[in-house]
Amino acid sequence: MKLVLSKDITPDQRAALDSAMAADGCSTREITDSGRQVICITGSRVKKQPEDYLSLAGVTDACPISTAHKLVSREFKTEDTRIKIGNVVVGGDRIVVVAGPCAVESRDQAMTIAKEVKKYGAVLFRGGAYKPRSSPYSFQGLEEEGLKILAEVREKTGLGVVTEMTSPAQAELMERYVDVVQIGARNMQNFELLKCVGKMTKPVVLKRGLASTIQEWLMSAEYIAAGGNTNVILCERGIRTFEPYTRNTLDLSAIPVLKKLTHLPIIIDPSHATGIREKVAPMARAAVAAGADALMIEVHNNPDQALSDGPQSLYPEQFGNLTRDIYVIAPVVGKQMDFDYLKKSEVIAGLGSGTSKTAAFIGENGAYSHKASLAYFGDDVTSVPMKTFRDIFTAVENGSVEYGVIPVENSLSGSIHENYDLLQEYDLKIIGEVTIRIKHALITHPDVDPKDVSRILAPAHAFTQCRNYMEQYAHAELVPVKAAASAVRHIKDSGDRTMAAIGSAMAADIFDLEVKAQSIEDNPRNYTRFAVIAKAYKGQKKVSKTSLIFATGNQPGALFEVMKIFSEHQINLVKLESRPILGKPWEYMFYADLEADILSESLTLVMDELKAKSEYLRILGRY
Ligand code: PEP
Ligand code: MN
Numbered sequence: 001m002k003l004v005l006s007k008d009i010t011p012d013q014r015a016a017l018d019s020a021m022a023a024d025g026c027s028t029r030e031i032t033d034s035g036r037q038v039i040c041i042t043g044s045r046v047k048k049q050p051e052d053y054l055s056l057a058g059v060t061d062a063c064p065i066s067t068a069h070k071l072v073s074r075e076f077k078t079e080d081t082r083i084k085i086g087n088v089v090v091g092g093d094r095i096v097v098v099a100g101p102c103a104v105e106s107r108d109q110a111m112t113i114a115k116e117v118k119k120y121g122a123v124l125f126r127g128g129a130y131k132p133r134s135s136p137y138s139f140q141g142l143e144e145e146g147l148k149i150l151a152e153v154r155e156k157t158g159l160g161v162v163t164e165m166t167s168p169a170q171a172e173l174m175e176r177y178v179d180v181v182q183i184g185a186r187n188m189q190n191f192e193l194l195k196c197v198g199k200m201t202k203p204v205v206l207k208r209g210l211a212s213t214i215q216e217w218l219m220s221a222e223y224i225a226a227g228g229n230t231n232v233i234l235c236e237r238g239i240r241t242f243e244p245y246t247r248n249t250l251d252l253s254a255i256p257v258l259k260k261l262t263h264l265p266i267i268i269d270p271s272h273a274t275g276i277r278e279k280v281a282p283m284a285r286a287a288v289a290a291g292a293d294a295l296m297i298e299v300h301n302n303p304d305q306a307l308s309d310g311p312q313s314l315y316p317e318q319f320g321n322l323t324r325d326i327y328v329i330a331p332v333v334g335k336q337m338d339f340d341y342l343k344k345s346e347v348i349a350g351l352g353s354g355t356s357k358t359a360a361f362i363g364e365n366g367a368y369s370h371k372a373s374l375a376y377f378g379d380d381v382t383s384v385p386m387k388t389f390r391d392i393f394t395a396v397e398n399g400s401v402e403y404g405v406i407p408v409e410n411s412l413s414g415s416i417h418e419n420y421d422l423l424q425e426y427d428l429k430i431i432g433e434v435t436i437r438i439k440h441a442l443i444t445h446p447d448v449d450p451k452d453v454s455r456i457l458a459p460a461h462a463f464t465q466c467r468n469y470m471e472q473y474a475h476a477e478l479v480p481v482k483a484a485a486s487a488v489r490h491i492k493d494s495g496d497r498t499m500a501a502i503g504s505a506m507a508a509d510i511f512d513l514e515v516k517a518q519s520i521e522d523n524p525r526n527y528t529r530f531a532v533i534a535k536a537y538k539g540q541k542k543v544s545k546t547s548l549i550f551a552t553g554n555q556p557g558a559l560f561e562v563m564k565i566f567s568e569h570q571i572n573l574v575k576l577e578s579r580p581i582l583g584k585p586w587e588y589m590f591y592a593d594l595e596a597d598i599l600s601e602s603l604t605l606v607m608d609e610l611k612a613k614s615e616y617l618r619i620l621g622r623y
Pocket of ligand 1: 102128132183184185186237272
């Protein structure tokens with residue numbers, strides 16, 4: 001049973017509630033969900049009727065939880081659970097990639113692979129120290145020695161470490177050496193082990209049993225949660241079927257099923273699922289497309305010599321190719337593969353509690369810019385809305401916010417020139433970029449009949465982007481507004497049930513409104529790229545792009561001379577745009593994005609040539 005508590009519940013009422021439940025032989029678990037305090041009552045004597053609880057002081061609502069799993073059910077907690085492992089969050093907008101060998105074989109092997117997978121975007125390292133092998137004669141793992149190696153990997157690389165725990169006797173060692181404990185498929189229903197990890201402080205990756213139903217799997221997660229540890233990540237790793245071409249059958253349909261049934265995050269392990277190297281990448285790509293929060297991939301520097309699971313282990317370069325594909329796929333489903341994840345989180349964590357960890361964006365909460373800020377920073381920084389782009393630049397410049405997130409171009413409508421001009425005017429740095437898919441939704445008050453909609457609010461470009469869909473609303477008045485999120489806020493504030501807005505599903509959620517139609521844009525390839533600005537660089541790990549502005553002399557071939565430098569040094573130019581120079585009519589600046597770190601030592605010659613061939617040159621950012 002789920003009880004919603006009154007905002008004004010007194011500590012005495014709250015204590016009385018607990019004792020009443022305890023007297024009934026039940027226990028309570030309190031959480032905050034969508035801003036409300038709710039408790040879950042569990043135990044064999046939970047009463048069936050909400051009325052039995054509604055009379056209790058401090059209780060405003062009661063509803064039964066219909067599923068056998070309670071604490072981990074979506075009915076109890078409607079918000080997604082986000083699990084923090086060091087600076088990494090599983091269950092947020094960023095795909096978490098866990099990679100490493102099946103087993104830790106030696107210090108050298110683990111360290112070599114860890115450095116490789118980190119280079120290609122993994123943020124957690126996996127490696128077994130206690131291996132549950134089918135044969136007693138196979139390699140059983142390095143045990144405590146393996147755990148010590150994992151701890152050293154964490155220390156040297158900054159990657160959190162994940163390893164399997166096979167017995168309650170290992171609990172103390174796991175607490176000491178690792179960041180996440182894995183319960184293997186063979187132990188999914190080892191209830192004593194589940195009770196043990198339920199009392200531990202580390203997050204748990206709970207693998208699905210070889211032949212377990214989703215229901216059984218969730219009940220195992222419930223065991224862990226009932227023990228007090230709700231940081232459970234569900235890992236689909238393939239189930240036994242009659243099919244011999246793959247080691248197991250990867251049940252990707254479990255992802256949407258679980259998303260409905262539970263708030264826990266999901267990690268997909270395509271390595272154990274397929275058992276064959278060449279099948280791993282396609283299934284990993286599909287997993288992300290199906291909504292997985294994380295991936296766990298076996299990678300080995302010398303798979304032929306691996307002591308376990310060599311045939312399914314990717315070579316590091318194959319793993320690198322896979323993460324590049326994930327980078328492209330993730331935004332389609334509203335997520336990101338962030339190659340700078342660790343460095344960025346480290347910098348933000350290092351800002352200290354006294355510093356403002358804030359990022360300014362334009363518009364209202366729920367704006368696409370807000371989404372972009374969350375996609376880039378996760379929950380590490382607070383996103384704050386501002387009214388104009390100039391407000392953002394000024395706030396970053398005077399230090400009242402640490403970062404700004406500004407749109408610079410859209411795949412359908414082109415550049416946002418105002419921001420290019422502001423980049424020219426202010427002396428700030430672009431320290432990162434993030435691209436998100438723009439998916440428009442038609443939003444109304446709950447239960448409004450679309451036939452009753454007579455006015456639709458949206459920014460002018462949104463109407464253009466949704467032209468086909470809007471044909472069915474030919475009778476409605478189209479009211480252009482400044483930003484999508486303000487349209488959504490307006491219909492919320494006005495209470496007007498004849499109005500609809502075009503905006504993000506996130507805005508509908510924030511303002512408690514209803515999405516009438518999803519993805520109503522004509523062209524689904526609608527992406528906006530945002531630049532992240534700050535006063536100074538903050539130790540980015542991998543610089544792969546440079547944005548610069550330059551002006552050339554007004555003589556024939558001047559632009560060509562600059563282009564020639566890029567061509568001769570094989571530097572890929574991904575954007576080139578001209579803008580009038582402020583205050584100098586008919587004179588132009590060029591904005592260029594290059595796929596290179598122009599300040600790296602190997603390119604000093606390029607910089608020298610650029611300076612020689614341009615009248616003005618400024619580096620806007622490296623990221
Ligand atoms: C493993 O992750 O190395 C492992 C043994 O996996 P599973 O429990 O899924 O077989
Ligand atoms: Mn393995």
